[in-house]
Amino acid sequence: MTPSAPTPAYRRLSVEERRSQLLDAALSLFAHRAPEEVSLDDVAEAAGVSRPLVYRYFPGGKQQLYEAALRSAAAELELCFDEPRTGPLLPRLARALDRYLAFVDQHDAGFSALLQGGSVVETSRTGAIVDGVRRAAAEHILRHLGVTEPGPRLRMTVRMWITAVEAASLIWLDEEKQPPADELRDWLVEQFxxxxxxxxxRDEQTASLVSALSADES
Amino acid sequence: MTPSAPTPAYRRLSVEERRSQLLDAALSLFAHRAPEEVSLDDVAEAAGVSRPLVYRYFPGGKQQLYEAALRSAAAELELCFDEPRTGPLLPRLARALDRYLAFVDQHDAGFSALLQGGSVVETSRTGAIVDGVRRAAAEHILRHLGVTEPGPRLRMTVRMWITAVEAASLIWLDEEKQPPADELRDWLVEQFxxxxxxxxxRDEQTASLVSALSADES
Structure with missing residues (x-):
């Protein structure tokens, strides 16, 4: 159900179907324009429904719709990290990065707007959603590394790398998606x-991880 | 001229002196509290002047004062990177990081509030000030590396590292400034x-830089 093929308003959708239709339309708009440039009318039009119907589902208006769309994007983003914990570690990381970069590629401007903030509808709540994704990413990585109690140095290293990956994706979008996604992915794994x-x-816990990693590779 | 030693309002200050006194007072408050928890009354009290006087200098109220304070902090932060271009490169980077970490240490909560956004007075303008500092930091580093036309891979590497340093400073503040600043500094240089x-x-330009760097060190 894409905005280019709007569902006629007379088709009866369940509440959940309708909600997800509106979120899809909103996400697709937010993906190509900054939130402040998207109006509820645009969302209604993209979904092929009336403005009052959008308000019925999101009585809080654009702010509520934006947050719901953000939560839905965050959930989708977290799915990228959902990688079976079998096989060598670095290929797992590479597969998660492939999915992440595909997400960045697909959401494009909306992804930048989301991460760079400065949007008129950016609030501490939307900031918390983005932080939640970062935390989830760090937890996924540590779980894959088999670490249940990460020391401060290891945790800091993982979180710094995640921030660097975020920065890389924003620059990547800015620079017309160069280098190609698969090269960027390998480069990011090497940096990790x-x-x-x-x-x-500097840290014993990380040292044993690194030896495990190289044993894993060979 | 610190908030703990307020200047009596009757002392005649020049316009510039008064302005800088108010900015100092504001910065010192923003350094310890999130911007939304600082009122103009607090600034007036800290500077030992009346509220109307604060308004005379900053007719735009708190938003204007916050932006001016931010610009002044940004200018101070940029000074950290101002390192003579002589001697081996890595010690230069280490000295700049020392100054940067001292700045982070001193401004503490205000630094987090500034970088993490989510503040009620955060706007695209304040975001642009922070981005300006990031850009300045990248330019300083590239100039120290002696690069006038950085290719995309080198530029991306430098910008990713700067973001990672930012993330490290925020985590550092969160974790009661552990590890000690000098250890963090060395660790960050090693990561660079x-x-x-x-x-x-993956990149010839960076490869020649790295050989120059190791020749430099030995």
Whole structure:
């Protein structure tokens, strides 16, 4: 159900179907324009429904719709990290990054708007949604690394790398998606290994991880 | 001229002195509390002047004062990167990081509020001020590296590292400033060298930089 093929308003959808239709339309608009440039009329038009119907589902108006769309994007983004915990570690990380970069590619301007903030509808609540995704990403990585009690240095290393990946995706969007996604993915994996290596020299927990990682690879 | 030693209002200050006194007072308040928890009354009290006087200098009220304080903090932050371009490179980077971490240490909560956004007075203008500092930091680093025309991979590497340093400082503030600043500084320098090394394998410009760097060190 895409905005380019609007569902006629007379088709009866269940409440859940209608809600998800509106969220899809909103996400697709937010993906290509900054939130402040999207109106409820645009969302109604894209979904092929009336403005009052959008308000019936999102009585809080654009702010509520934006937050719901953000939550739905965050949930989708978190699915990227959902990788079976089997097989060598680095290919797992590479697969998660593939899905993440596909998400960034697909949501484009909406992804930048979301992460860069500065939007008129950006609030501490929307900031908390984005932070939640970052935390989830860090937890996924640590779980894959088999670490249940990460020390401060390992945790900091993982969180710094996640921020660097975010920065890389924003720059990537700015620079017409160069280098190609698969090269960017490999480069990011290599950076992860490199910064883990640096931390390993300062932290025993990370050092044993790094030896496990290289045993894993060979 | 600190808030703890207020200047009596009757002392005649020049317009510039008064303005800078008010900015100092505001910065020192924003340094310890989130902007939304600072009122113009607080600023007036900290500066030992009347509220109307604060308004005379900042007729736009708190938003204007906050932006001016931010600009003044940004200018101070940019000074941290101002390092003579002589001697081996990594010690220069270490000295700049020392000053940067001292700034983070001193401004504490205000620094987090500034970078994390989510503040009620955060706007695209304040976001642009923060972005300006990031850009300045990247330019300083590239100038120190002696690069006038950085390719996309080198530029991306430097910008990713700067974001990682930002993330590290926020985590550092969250974790009661552990590890100690000098250890954090060395760790960040090592990470810079490591990610440059990774990029060197994919980018000739970075590769020649890395060889120059190691020649520099030995």
């Amino acid at each position: 290994v490199a910064v883990l290596g640096v931390t390993a020299a | 060298v490591a990610v440059l090394g990774v990029t060197a394998a």
